[in-house]
Amino acid sequence: MLVDSAMKDRLFVFDTTLRDGEQSPGASMTKDEKLRIARQLEKLGVDVIEAGFAVASPGDADAIHAIAGAIKESTVCSLARANERDIHAAGGAIKPAKSGRIHTFIATSPIHMEKKLRMQPDQVVEAAVKAVKLALEYTDDVEFSAEDAVRSEMDFLVRIFDEVIKAGAKTINVPDTVGYSIPALWGERMKQLIERVPHSDKVIWSTHCHNDLGMAVANSLAAVMNGARQVECTINGLGERAGNASLEEIVMAVRTRKDVFPCDTRIDATQIVPASKLVSTITGYPVQPNKAIVGANAFAHESGIHQDGVLKHRETYEIMRAEDVGWNANRLTLGKLSGRNAFKTKLGELGILIDSEEALNAAFARFKELADKKREIFDEDLQALVSSESYAAEHERYKLVSLRVCSETGEIPNAQLVFTDNGAERRAEGSGSGPVDATFKALESVVASEADLLLYSVNNITSGTDAQGEVTVRLAKEGRVVNGQGADTDIVVASAKAYLHALNKLDSKMERAHPQV
């Protein structure tokens, strides 16, 4: 990415859904899922896709490599700590990219340097400079982040940023790693850094805010008002703990209040809702109904006065139009009579590429089953269907064959299941306080995973009583947390699928390093 004065009014969007977002408990994604999200991010028009943390695991490196090979319109980036091993892994992973970036970071706050890194400030500066120089051997697009900048001393930040700019970093990122700042202070910090760091006009200043106090978006916007020209954010605000700044809120704030922001992004806002739904489907993190921009109620007017106003003149209560951010794009896509070719073409339009004939046939068979139960099939139904198919192809140990549930007023609900365990048929039966409880108890009576159930949630994928219910089950075992998803027009069947999906994930034992540990 070039840095010149003609770009001053462009606000670069750096999406880290696939890296920081993936650090949310249980949100880890397969390569195929990451590729699907990356393609949607490219369609959305994000400038930089942080595709992962290459050194974390061979699977992470492989996914970044695949994304780097597939994406042409966005820069593809890998995170790397400021050490040789990380930088080599990142450099190798982004190699196929048309435009690739290495994002290297080291902590700069007294507490992190002393307690976590056990390094002296001079050593930290030295490691940062070395890392930037090594990264430049792989790409001329190197970003440096001062982790925990929010609790770092200003003079030290000025010193380290000066040194990494001299070493060749093109983007300087200032993270509020722990979500501690407030807008006035964060804006002031950005302003002072830009004023005090020599040659600050030669780099893009970036902000990366976490949402622990609910101020990630407000802090990011304050930084933008004070000179930041890159925002690091995630779809739906996914991310560590309370999450990162939400991409859709930042983009729409800057666009809706163009009267106050001196810059704009190149985001195609009509792709926001599809991106939000895709990320939610794949990660199993539902979007709260009152979430700005992408929540189901974000454009719903309930009170009579508001409805009356909107009917008379839309702008009385609406500052944005639902269709401008991709609502109502809920298109009827296919039906019962659609053929395999139409199905394949539709998947292509949705950015879903199924490379093997076998996987396509399995997905088509599932589509036909669904079309028998549900008259109208929407884009979201296909996304959910393909998510479960692609996961199944990669890791399926347990698979649901059939489920019978008896639930009657005054009686104890009972569930009987048939499922396969590595191809061998198993039967399970259990009772519980409701049909879902009975189903899970039946499965546990045979599988005996002893995992803790942390979360159970059901969401409708589209509207109407014939909609598919999408269930998320979060299980924890021996320090690992996984999310399982299942979709079906019958929510008890969806629940059984979600439980088995989570068990499959626990079974697949994906071990990964965490960048901040």
Ligand code: KIV
């Ligand atoms: O929150 C943080 O500080 C990070 C860095 C790696 C940029 O995610």
Ligand code: ZN
């Ligand atoms: Zn972060």
